[in-house]
Amino acid sequence: MKILHKAFSGAMIILASLCVIPVAQAATYNYTITGDVMFGDEYSPNAYNLTGGETITATGTFTANLGTLGSETGTVSFATGSFNTMTIDLNGTLLYAANDDGYGGGTGPSLTFSSGNLTDFDFLKTSLPSFRSFGMGFDDLDQLYGEWTSLNLTVVPTVVPVPAAVWLFGSGLLGLVGIARRKKKRA
Numbered sequence: 001m002k003i004l005h006k007a008f009s010g011a012m013i014i015l016a017s018l019c020v021i022p023v024a025q026a027a028t029y030n031y032t033i034t035g036d037v038m039f040g041d042e043y044s045p046n047a048y049n050l051t052g053g054e055t056i057t058a059t060g061t062f063t064a065n066l067g068t069l070g071s072e073t074g075t076v077s078f079a080t081g082s083f084n085t086m087t088i089d090l091n092g093t094l095l096y097a098a099n100d101d102g103y104g105g106g107t108g109p110s111l112t113f114s115s116g117n118l119t120d121f122d123f124l125k126t127s128l129p130s131f132r133s134f135g136m137g138f139d140d141l142d143q144l145y146g147e148w149t150s151l152n153l154t155v156v157p158t159v160v161p162v163p164a165a166v167w168l169f170g171s172g173l174l175g176l177v178g179i180a181r182r183k184k185k186r187a
Contacts, residue, residue: 026065028156033058037146046144047129048090060085079106
């Protein structure tokens with residue numbers, strides 16, 4: 001009985017420590033990136049009918065481990081299989097991550113962050129109507145140019161489930177204690 005009690009006590013300490021050990025895991029983010037058009041239809045029409053002073057947006061979600069909140073650093077891929085989402089709204093024309101030339105090959109698009117700031121937004125669509133984002137600028141490879149000017153990045157709250165193995169382990173230990181107590185009462 002003493003051996004079972006010691007084993008149970010040790011197992012409960014291990015179980016408790018497993019429940020409180022922080023695990024580094026990726027966070028899910030919502031993002032909105034706003035860009036200001038510097039020039040557009042002033043010289044000749046572009047496919048998106050954008051003119052200087054108008055704005056465009058890129059929105060979506062991604063899951064990544066970028067470090068401390070407010071100091072996010074790293075590159076996030078939106079390529080096939082990433083399950084990250086991207087929608088770029090160009091005056092009502094919507095482009096998605098899948099429209100990027102490198103999407104199927106696993107190379108694009110991507111966002112790069114440094115100390116909580118967006119430092120690079122890579123997107124390339126060469127088929128017409130074309131659109132390219134590079135560094136902190138964007139263009140249509142012809143008559144449109146602008147710059148990404150603001151970033152809103154928020155963490156989506158998630159519930160972290162306790163693994164089934166922990167529950168199974170704990171219920172097994174409780175069962176052993178119950179069996180041991182019954183044996184002790186019979187004796």
